[in-house]
Amino acid sequence: MADPMKRKQFHMSKEDDKLLKDLAQSKGMSEAEVVREAVQEYAAKNSQQLNPLLEMAKEAEQHTVDSANDLSVNHDRYLREIHENEE
Structure with missing residues (x-):
């Protein structure tokens, strides 16, 4: 049996309405x-x-260094590494 539908009402631009x-x-x-x-x-x-x-x-939790201190100092490097690994 399908889930009962819930009525929604919202506004949209004329352009979005046409789309x-x-x-x-x-x-x-x-x-x-x-x-x-x-x-x-x-x-x-x-x-x-x-x-x-x-x-x-x-990632910081996995390192043996002081995570809070390391994270506050090296956060840019960690973000860059995560971004590079995604590409």
């Missing part, structure tokens, strides 16, 4: 279906992105 209408028509979907699909895709995309500050804190 939504055109997209729904081109996909043969309702505007509500397009919005639900977009929200799910957005959530999936953003849940996969790692927070570099949390990653940096995890």
Whole structure:
């Protein structure tokens, strides 16, 4: 059995409204279906992105040096390393 739907009401610009209408028509979907699909895709995309500050804190925990002091001094280096490893 499908989850019951919850009604939402929000404002959007005329341009976004036209985009939504055109997209729904081109996909043969309702505007509500397009919005639900977009929200799910957005959530999936953003849940996969790692927070570099949390990653940096995890890395600091693995070192035997004083984590708080080391992190405060070397945070730029850790962020750069995390960014370089993602590329």
